[in-house]
Amino acid sequence: MLYRLDAVFLAVFLAVSGAIFWLAPGFPDTGERFGPAFLPRVLAVLLLGFSVALVVRWVSAARRGRLARAEISTGLGSKAFLFGLALAGYVTLLGRDTPLGFPGLTVLFLFGTGLLFGGRSPVRVGLMAVLTALGLYLFFRTWLRVPLPPSAWF
Amino acid sequence: MIDALLAGFATVLQPPTILFLVGGVVLGLVVGALPGLTATMGMIILLPLTFGMAPIDAIQLLMGVFVGGITGGSVTAIAINIPGTPASAPTVLDGYPLTKLGRAGEAISVMYITSMMGGVAGALACIAVAPALAEFALRFGPPEIFALTAMGISLVISLSSESVLKGLAAGILGMILSLVGVDPMSSYARFTFGNVNLEGGFGYAPVIIGLFGLTEVFFALERFVRHGQGAFTPQKIGGLGGPLRAALHDIRFLWPTFFRSSAVGIIIGALPGLGADIAAWLGYDLEKRFAKHPEEFGKGSLQGMTGCEVANNSEAGGALIPALTFGIPGDPQTAIIIAALMLQGLRPGPLLFAQHGDLVWATFAGLIVCQLVTLLLGLVSVHAIMRIISQPFYVLYPPIAVFCVVGTFAIGNSLFDVWVMLLAAVGGYFLKKFDYPLVPIVLAFLLTPMAESELRRGLVLHRGSFLAFFGRPLFDLILLLSILAFAMSVWMLRKVPMGTSRVETE
Numbered sequence: 001m002l003y004r005l006d007a008v009f010l011a012v013f014l015a016v017s018g019a020i021f022w023l024a025p026g027f028p029d030t031g032e033r034f035g036p037a038f039l040p041r042v043l044a045v046l047l048l049g050f051s052v053a054l055v056v057r058w059v060s061a062a063r064r065g066r067l068a069r070a071e072i073s074t075g076l077g078s079k080a081f082l083f084g085l086a087l088a089g090y091v092t093l094l095g096r097d098t099p100l101g102f103p104g105l106t107v108l109f110l111f112g113t114g115l116l117f118g119g120r121s122p123v124r125v126g127l128m129a130v131l132t133a134l135g136l137y138l139f140f141r142t143w144l145r146v147p148l149p150p151s152a153w154f
Numbered sequence: 155m156i157d158a159l160l161a162g163f164a165t166v167l168q169p170p171t172i173l174f175l176v177g178g179v180v181l182g183l184v185v186g187a188l189p190g191l192t193a194t195m196g197m198i199i200l201l202p203l204t205f206g207m208a209p210i211d212a213i214q215l216l217m218g219v220f221v222g223g224i225t226g227g228s229v230t231a232i233a234i235n236i237p238g239t240p241a242s243a244p245t246v247l248d249g250y251p252l253t254k255l256g257r258a259g260e261a262i263s264v265m266y267i268t269s270m271m272g273g274v275a276g277a278l279a280c281i282a283v284a285p286a287l288a289e290f291a292l293r294f295g296p297p298e299i300f301a302l303t304a305m306g307i308s309l310v311i312s313l314s315s316e317s318v319l320k321g322l323a324a325g326i327l328g329m330i331l332s333l334v335g336v337d338p339m340s341s342y343a344r345f346t347f348g349n350v351n352l353e354g355g356f357g358y359a360p361v362i363i364g365l366f367g368l369t370e371v372f373f374a375l376e377r378f379v380r381h382g383q384g385a386f387t388p389q390k391i392g393g394l395g396g397p398l399r400a401a402l403h404d405i406r407f408l409w410p411t412f413f414r415s416s417a418v419g420i421i422i423g424a425l426p427g428l429g430a431d432i433a434a435w436l437g438y439d440l441e442k443r444f445a446k447h448p449e450e451f452g453k454g455s456l457q458g459m460t461g462c463e464v465a466n467n468s469e470a471g472g473a474l475i476p477a478l479t480f481g482i483p484g485d486p487q488t489a490i491i492i493a494a495l496m497l498q499g500l501r502p503g504p505l506l507f508a509q510h511g512d513l514v515w516a517t518f519a520g521l522i523v524c525q526l527v528t529l530l531l532g533l534v535s536v537h538a539i540m541r542i543i544s545q546p547f548y549v550l551y552p553p554i555a556v557f558c559v560v561g562t563f564a565i566g567n568s569l570f571d572v573w574v575m576l577l578a579a580v581g582g583y584f585l586k587k588f589d590y591p592l593v594p595i596v597l598a599f600l601l602t603p604m605a606e607s608e609l610r611r612g613l614v615l616h617r618g619s620f621l622a623f624f625g626r627p628l629f630d631l632i633l634l635l636s637i638l639a640f641a642m643s644v645w646m647l648r649k650v651p652m653g654t655s656r657v658e659t660e
Contacts, residue, residue, distance in 0.1 A: 033618035036337040095569045119548035146564040
């Protein structure tokens with residue numbers, strides 16, 4: 001099935017092909033007949049070919065009014081965006097030296113996303129967040145010795 | 155062979171290996187039963203943890219999740235009309251009608267027993283074929299290995315999607331992703347833009363965890379928002395004593411189904427790009443053609459349900475044949491097993507049999523033990539599983555997201571890997587949303603480095619002449635088998651209902 005927003009993917013594929021064609025000549029000559037630039041060029045040609053074929057089909061479908069709409073509702077869009085933002089923020093802060101450390105950041109993340117996933121009782125969601133965060137921290141830091149950032153209080 | 159297999163059993167049945175196997179099965183049964191969580195996701199979550207384990211323990215843990223997950227998905231298919239995994243989708247057709255007839259316990263018992271039988275059949279096929287094939291593969295040179303990997307990549311990317319062009323584009327994208335990093339032959343850093351983190355390329359585990367694991371959490375959020383569903387509500391299932399006796403009586407008439415469906419599952423498993431869900435549908439379709447009363451299908455036919463259950467479980471053994479022998483995964487789950495072996499510094503292929511034969515035979519033995527343990531644990535844990543799957547989504551999915559983050563970090567203590575995983579998840583969500591299949595991306599990503607290095611090595615050996623490859627009988631044989639495999643796959647796929655996902659994450 002072809003969608004309206006497939007145009008975005010096609011643009012990305014064409015851009016990737018173009019980027020490879022632009023970068024590949026800069027690869028060194030290693031003396032091989034088929035050196036480090038060989039496979040990238042082959043793949044760029046193939047991706048370009050498939051993209052052109054998809055563009056032709058997309059344009060044909062657009063003219064006949066047969067492009068589908070993807071099912072992404074605005075309600076989902078805002079929740080997915082918030083979830084993605086929360087994940088990105090969580091990972092960013094894990095890499096910084098904060099007093100919350102892994103346990104605190106994880107409790108916050110699980111609490112926020114728990115409410116996002118339909119948790120109605122903040123107390124239950126909070127309890128789930130605390131128990132899960134502490135359990136994961138003990139499991140990874142103590143048993144598996146993964147250097148997770150500690151919190152100032154635990 | 156018998157001695158090696160018995161030694162394998164002896165290894166698997168000792169602690170801690172047997173404990174990891176049992177733990178994997180338990181997790182697999184739970185994860186498989188939860189709609190939206192799959193055997194693949196269960197394996198993904200555990201993949202980073204296997205890094206610090208002994209190879210045999212890692213493999214048994216992942217296989218336990220694999221086998222338990224495929225079987226566990228059928229419990230919810232029967233009990234609540236929702237397949238826990240795509241491989242259990244056809245089970246719904248006759249499993250849920252049996253529940254509505256008050257025969258849920260009997261259906262679940264037949265499902266567990268026949269799944270075990272199919273799984274053991276697949277394991278025996280793997281044991282019979284794989285060692286001989288590995289012995290034969292020792293004669294392969296770089297051109298033959300290139301031909302095999304190229305066959306694997308081309309089968310997967312051409313058969314994984316209803317839109318062939320989208321499947322091809324996705325596969326090429328996966329191949330391009332694998333090019334980032336140091337070139338295996340010349341050590342030149344390609345597409346790294348001076349970034350030290352990119353010199354090692356994108357790690358297998360972060361990409362797989364992002365595409366197969368975290369992407370599904372996004373889709374779970376979508377299900378919650380779209381359907382307003384905060385939890386699943388399964389029907390009550392009574393005691394299993396009586397139904398189990400009835401099931402043992404039913405199975406006496408299902409032996410022809412068992413043989414036919416086992417063959418389907420093993421063949422499908424050995425062909426890259428198809429997977430357990432295709433095996434399940436083909437097993438169901440085949441039984442409908444052989445049934446004396448096909449009109450009963452869709453209304454509670456044990457023959458129909460058994461056809462898909464035996465096929466989807468025997469597929470596991472079939473998929474391990476190309477995975478262990480050549481390093482070519484037959485489905486996403488064996489791709490994860492290969493990734494786990496590579497995390498351990500082991501490379502699947504004929505040398506694995508030669509240098510780590512004990513590990514290989516323990517894997518074979520473990521596959522059989524997994525089936526038996528799944529049967530036993532599955533029967534006693536049905537009610538507990540029903541309680542778990544009725545937990546609210548907020549208890550299940552956010553912790554899985556955290557597990558994906560921490561698990562990815564644990565592999566190399568690198569936040570860069572976590573960012574790769576996140577980007578893969580976001581990209582995977584949008585790609586899947588617009589019908590670009592994810593499995594070809596992952597399998598092409600896994601296989602392309604080997605294909606490229608063997609191609610270039612072969613060209614060096616033959617002074618740059620690709621035509622010289624065709625003068626090698628083994629290369630020509632593999633080429634012929636590739637064409638036959640492609641034709642057989644296309645023919646088989648014609649029988650799969652439209653709209654069935656191809657090799658999607660299970």
